[in-house]
Each structure stands twice: as C-alpha cells, then as structure tokens.
Amino acid sequence: MRTGLQGYEGMRVKFSATFHHYGTFRRRGIVGRTILLKNVRDAAGRLVADHIWINYSAPFDAIGEFHNGEKVNFSAKVIRYFKGYFGENIDLRLAKSMKVDYGLIYPRNVEVIA
Numbered sequence: 001m002r003t004g005l006q007g008y009e010g011m012r013v014k015f016s017a018t019f020h021h022y023g024t025f026r027r028r029g030i031v032g033r034t035i036l037l038k039n040v041r042d043a044a045g046r047l048v049a050d051h052i053w054i055n056y057s058a059p060f061d062a063i064g065e066f067h068n069g070e071k072v073n074f075s076a077k078v079i080r081y082f083k084g085y086f087g088e089n090i091d092l093r094l095a096k097s098m099k100v101d102y103g104l105i106y107p108r109n110v111e112v113i114a
Helices: 090-095
Strands: 012-027 030-042 047-055 071-083 099-113
Touching (some): 012 099, 047 099
Antiparallel strands (some): 012 030, 012 071, 030 047, 071 099
16 A cells, blocks of 8 residues: 555645656556556655556646656645455455555646656
C-alpha cells in the first residue's frame, strides 16, 4: 500500500516523478494507455510512492512523447481504491485477497523538467 499518499486522500496535490515507460490496460472491452512513474514526490520533496501507474490523458499527451528518465511535474487528485481478485474462483480470491491502495487521477499542469 502506498501509505505516503494516504494523508492526501481526496486532495489535489503537486507531484514530481521520473517517467519510466508506457503501458496499456484493458477494462470491460476498452483499451487505454498508461504511464509508469517512479520516485513520486510531493511538493515538499517527500517520497510518497516508489512507483505508480497513471492513465495517459490529454495533459500528458499535450507534452508529446516522454523518454525514460525524464523528470515530470504535475498535479493530480489522490484516491483510495481496492485491488485484488474479485471473480468467482475461490482459490484466486484467497491468493489475491482484496487490499486498499491509493492512486492518482485527473492529472493537470504537466510539465517536463529540463
């Protein structure tokens, strides 16, 4: 669990991070693009997450293609979500039980740091 983000739940916060690479997700027949950010820090410079996946939305697209190792500043809203296996297979439910975690949504004011 990303306990560093827990105190910011429901708030829009400024972050800095290092871009690592792109990814994709598939959910209910929809395919989307994501980005992996590492060493996510708040405005005070405190490490709040060693890594986080975030949806590749219009504010990131406006910057263009990112390269591995580029530093990025942005603001985003912190949310709580549940992860694990929620299907009907009992063995998988036990192996991948439900857990609370924190993520980032609605990124804005994205800029690459030179």
